[in-house]
Amino acid sequence: MRLCLNSQAPTRWALLLLLLLTPILLVAGENVAFGAAKNRANSAAHTTDDREERPLITFVDLLSSSERFGEFLHTVQRLRMVLPLNRLTNATMFVPTNEAVRRYRREHGYDAADAGGSVYRGVSDGQAWYHVIRDGAIGVQDLAQGTMVWESLSRPGDNTDDIHAAPDDRHRFGIMLKTENSGGAVVANGVPVLAQNFSCEAGNVYLVDGLLTIPPSIIELLQSADSTDQSQGSSAAGAQGAYDPLGTFPFNPSDLRKYGAVERLFAAAGWSDVLGAAEDSHIQNQQDEMHTLWAFSNSAFSSEFSYAERAYLLHGSAFAADDEDLHRDAIADARAIASRYISRGPASIARLGKGKHTVQRFGSQENITVVVSEGSDGVVARVDGQPIGQFDGIARN
Incomplete structure (x- = not known):
């Protein structure tokens, strides 16, 4: 007996094999494309190569986005303020420049890198929270319109674990601070507010040329x-x-x-x-x-x-x-x-x-x-x- 093969059989078998493999290849190809896109979005190369900026959502995101905020960011990190700052929304921060922080340390003899409890290099957590205003995202026009008094998140003898709680009948007031506009120059408790301002989803940030200090009794x-x-x-x-x-x-x-x-x-x-x-x-x-x-x-x-x-x-x-x-x-x-x-x-x-x-x-x-x-x-x-x-x-x- 002689086995006879049809000349078109190899072609049909090849076509059948191709049809079976195509869905597998397509699925694999889609997975590779999705993974590449996801990895690219989470990589440094994504922001560098595509020139896309990550959205600045929290105040910590904003402070981490530039070296100009480095000294104050390091201070709030050492004072364990990162988590409550990340929860904060609809607020305003006055952030001292790096030079202002260094100058404060020199003038007050706090150059040593010691940290004890709620104080880091002479800055207490209460003083750091005094730079955060709970009266919403203050705009440039709000500062320029004249004298205004704002409520900070710093409280006498208390921490700010409940800063995200809504005010009620027993709302505890924070220490106040005052901004003034004198001849076009805005100051916060006498500290110059610089022209540069920044924003994130949590609110606005203004650079100031000095640390705000807790006022006297x-x-x-x-x-x-x-x-x-x-x-x-x-x-x-x-x-x-x-x-x-x-x-x-x-x-x-x-x-x-x-x-x-x-x-x-x-x-x-x-x-x-x-x-x-x-x-x-x-x-x-x-x-x-x-x-x-x-x-x-x-x-x-x-x-x-x-x-x-x-x-x-x-x-x-x-x-x-x-x-x-x-x-x-x-x-x-x-x-x-x-x-x-x-x-x-x-x-x-x-x-x-x-x-x-x-x-x-x-x-x-x-x-x-x-x-x-x-x-x-x-x-x-x-x-x-x-x-x-x-x-x-x-x-x-």
Whole structure:
């Protein structure tokens, strides 16, 4: 028997084999193309060769995108702020230049690369968070329009683990900072804001030529304000036979200061800690840890109250130290007057804006009325009918 093969058989077998292999080749080819595309997108060659930039989503993405942010980025990394910064949205950062960070270290003697807890080379986590504003993505026009007070994410004596939580009735205020536009030059707490600004999906970033420092306490701010000339104070003390001008006890150097009466009244009320809280202290309770002091001068205090009234308000509790009832009444009377001049929360005139506003008094259920209007020389503000000479001094508490 002879086996006869059709001359077209090899062609049919080859065609059948080709049809079977084609789907396999096509699938393999598609997988190679997908893998190459995925690898290219995740590789350095992708951004270099295709000239495509990765989207800057978080503040950490932006700080990592350029060496110009290197020193501050390294600082926030050492302070373990990366994770909360990555969660942050709709905010603004003031980032000091590399030279500004180095200059700060030199001037304060923090060149040594030591880190201890919440402080790295002299910068605390509270100070670093003071560079982050929670009032949204602030635009250039917002900074250029004039004076404004902003709320930072830095809080006295507290960390910012809950920075992503929505504000509620128990919203805890952050330490305020103030930006001003003077002749086209914008400063944040006196630190120049540079012309360069950057943005990411989380918000905006502005370069600043210095580190922002935590402001002083209310009492420190009062003591650094305009004070009576020391020579005049000495003459006044001598003329009154070493008795102070505000009461009946021997002369106290604090009365030489313009706001000495404020200090003495709040001390008599037992509220000195409200004015002079340390940077790392907890003030009263969580809801009351930020306040606004509507400070009065010594002369205004003397005009408002008689000599006998001043003596009682400032020294009544000390006089009645041996009588429990009189002592308690004297403190209550001092607090009733002091509460007229301090309110809960940071009530900035710039943030309140024009109109009539009420803010709750500290230590009382009553309110303080603040009226802001436009005068011939600019903004005019009154608190309970009294004109405010200077407003929006920034204190940490």
